[in-house]
Amino acid sequence: MDRELARAIINKLGSTGTPPEFGIEAFTVGLDRLLQVVEDEYLNGILKYNLSSFKLVTGNYGGGKTHFLYAVRNRAFKHNYCVAYVSLSPTECPFDKLELVYKMVALNLTAPQDTSRLATLTDKGIDAVIRQWAANWRSKEDNPERLQDYLLQLPVPDSTSFFNAVKGAFSALLAEDIDGFTEAVQWLKGEEISREARARFKISERIDKSTAFRMLRSLIQWVHTIGFRGVVLLFDEAERGVSISSSRDRRRALDNLRQLVDECGNSRLPGAMFFYAVPDENLLLEGSGPVYEALKQRLRSGFSEANPVGVRINLEELGIEPVPFLEELGKRLVDLFETAYGTKINGVERSLKLLAETAVKGFVLDVSYRRLFVVAAVEFLHQARANPGMVLTERDAEKLLRVTTQRLDRSEQEKVEREEF
């Protein structure tokens, strides 16, 4: 691995414990079996036949949901899927407001790319996908007059307005009409555009709550027709609570989710796969408010090698005990750290094992012991680099983990306060 990338990963892991968007394979532990089933059964399996699927990913806060979703994304890229990773949040993107969800999907849609390098801003968004579509077409077709024939042959998705907008953006880009491209993309990203622009591109609809689901379907159908195998949508309820607050919002969100699950059974979502990750399924499917039993029953079956059609992927049950899991993770972190700083860190195995045992024993019901371990381990490796031969005692390990918990708690609190403000 490239030294700069390794350094960026170590920096991200050491500061927040959340996975970076790139290079995660270097420290993936225990997910291979699940990922292989996703790949064999879905990405390289039924999705090829224009089918679709929905999976619910559950795991504690800091238990590896985002990591899992990024790993799915990387495998999806290998099989030529576009991917959108959407972090759901009560303010910016709650699941009860599908129009906002659509916007975030359009903003984060990404064509297949190399995930072993640092990503750039231009890699993301429906505009980037259109650019790639245009580049691909240009590389295959040297006669621009065939453009109309090509566009005529494209199947029209559920929303004609959506089709006209992507077609308009594509044509404008090929004609080097930057203003036209920007206006069409603006609408595709859910922003307002002028009446003249709407008239120019023959756009008669707005992207609002009544059309959002159709737009999402149209986006999936369009991606499928322009040379990609399909779309993988990764919804991540990344925060401790879910993005839904009131009972009315909850009902709407659950209705949206049910509609999504049910739509996966028909052919209107060709090659689409949805992952919805929640920190506690209880918040979504049970708890003090009303409960959607019909949805709960649809999402109940467990996904595994033995049952690949199951819906629920439980990251708390990876088939590997917590301490060996963390020990393995520790080894990967040492490799990464050595690459990042071009140095050998010797004799840290016992200390990392102790750190793993202490994290599991003492912090299993607190902030996720996995995230806690990662942040503390990186800090320890920095210390060991500065003081070669350094060994942790049980007391040191506990102290390090406690300080790390407080730091993570504080930064989470600050994040919540920022959002509330």
Add this chain to the structure above:
Amino acid sequence: MEGLIGVLKDTALRSQKVAKLLAGYSRLVSEPIRNAYERERMVVEVEKAIEGFAPGEVRDKVRQWLDEEKRQIEAAKEEFKFEFGRQLLAGLEGSGLTVKGQLPFLRCGLFSVRVDFATGRATVFWGPEIERLKSGVKLEPLALAKILRSYDESLKKRAIKDPAEFVERLFTAYRRICLARNIVEGERVFLVDLLSEMVFLMQSEGFRVNPVRERFVEYPRIRFSYDLYILKRSGVRTVGGKGLRLSVANFDATGEKAKSLWVPDNEEGEGTYYSYISFVNG
């Protein structure tokens, strides 16, 4: 002169109160971490009590002491938080209650606990926050474990032993409702309506003759819910050629206690809301 006496008496009274509080406080300091929240409450009381003191040396000294104590209490609360999970797990060891989740919300078998570290209190629920069993519980992990154990043991001890007999009772109650409401057997009735009928059937002859509180045999919905779970688990479904059916509740009904009842699906606290019960042919 009289005014001065009054001021001195008042000061003496206030001083006595503060001294008493401080004496109580010193007992709490013997276990500083365990009593962190109690200490915090007492510090607030001392703070209130010295408000009436005239500015001066005594007031300043107490204030200084309070500031230092508050710092120590914060540290003790942090320590308490670290120890809480470990001690709760230790307290539940051997109980058969599996603990899942992350603080502040934990699922303990068929129960759940919401912990509030800011106030030092916890709430115990039946199922995943389905019914509030006890709120304002002092945040003492071993005591909390004891409460959970006792709820669990009591539930299991009083649960039905003979599912066939229970399904018969359900059927009797169901038929009585059908008869009273003039509805055809096979129609669905609310489970909660059936619960009232079940309670009535459980009463002794003594209660019927003289329905006083002392003779009343209670049957809370949690026990009913647990008994239905035992019944589901047993596989006993029929009585007199009729099969028992439980109908899953819709979204709105799950929010109304009169229209739905949560019944566990397993010992790990997963469950389903049901609205209706019926007995149908076959």
